[in-house]
Amino acid sequence: MGARAAKSGEEKRESGWVGGGTHRANAAAFGSNFWKKFAPVLQSALDVPNQGIEAKKNKSKKRQSPHFLCFLFPSSSPPESFAFLRVGMRRIWRWYQQCLATHPVRTQVVSSGLLWGLGDSGAQTVTHYSAPPDRRARNPEDEDKEFKIDWKRVGITSSFGFAFVGPVGHYWYEYLDRSIRRRYLPDTFKFVASKVAADDLLFGPLDLILFFAYVGLASGRSVEQVKDDVKRDFLPALVVGETVWPAVQIANFRFIPVRYQLLYVNLFCLLDSCFLSWIEQQGDASWKQWFTLFKKMEDPKSNV
DSSP, X not given: OHHXXXXXXXXXXXXXXXXXXXXXXXXXXXXXXXXXXXHHHHHHHHHHHXXXXXXXXXXXXXXXXXXXXXXXXXXXXXXXXXHHHHHHHHHHHHHHHHHHHHOHHHHHHHHHHHHHHHHHHHHHHHHHXXXXXXXXXXXXXXXXXXXXXXXXXXXXXXXXXXXXXXXXXXXXXXXXXXXXXXXXXXXXXXXXXXXHHHIIIIIHHHHHHHHHHHHXXXXXXXXXXXXXXXXXXXXXXXXXXXXXHHHHHHHHHHHSOHHHHHXXXXXXXXXXXXXXXXXXXXXXXXXXXXXXXXXXXXXXHHHO
């Protein structure tokens, strides 16, 4: 009896184990069939919100106004049209950096001369179209003449950039940085303020005097005429320029590395040369009489 009971218990356990395995296999098969049938339905249900988001994005893109460059180049997108410009500018900048690292003075001289010549070309345009009415009345034929660049004047201004601005500016900014670093920590208020003050009080006035004198003599004027021009134009140019250049130099001495500071200044000199030419074009304008301190100092001497 005991042997039969043990045997029947083993059979039940074996049959139960086999039955449990069968149920497990059936459950696995049911799960796989369920997933195969309902997975596409679930996937489509999950994709509906994503499709809605993508549709909203596409609608927002369509609503956006087209890039302004598309009006200039309707056949191609702006990135494709101007990719060559970006690549070209990067290559020019890398080439300039290599030249500046190998030949710093020579690179500064060449870049200064080219930029000053380019600035004078723009200055001649400003001078031609901003001539005072009284001067146009004296020369009515000038209005009918076609505007042409005076390449001799461009060469004179460019040579000033080659001969003075390039070499002197290179050594000036390096010397200024070394001397101020000995007294103040870099990027501090005193460091930047000392540089701006030294540049505005020393280099700026010297640059103006030499510019007016050199351009006058190179243009064929006499020494007396050059003196009169300097007395007439120096102080107005200095006072008006000092309202702009301190802000330019604060950004220069605070954010620009020393090796690029002269290039930064020369880029602003493109506008400054237009301003200087406009000053010269004004001649004896009435607003300059506020600055004619030199003439007032000479009048008592002449009356004695």
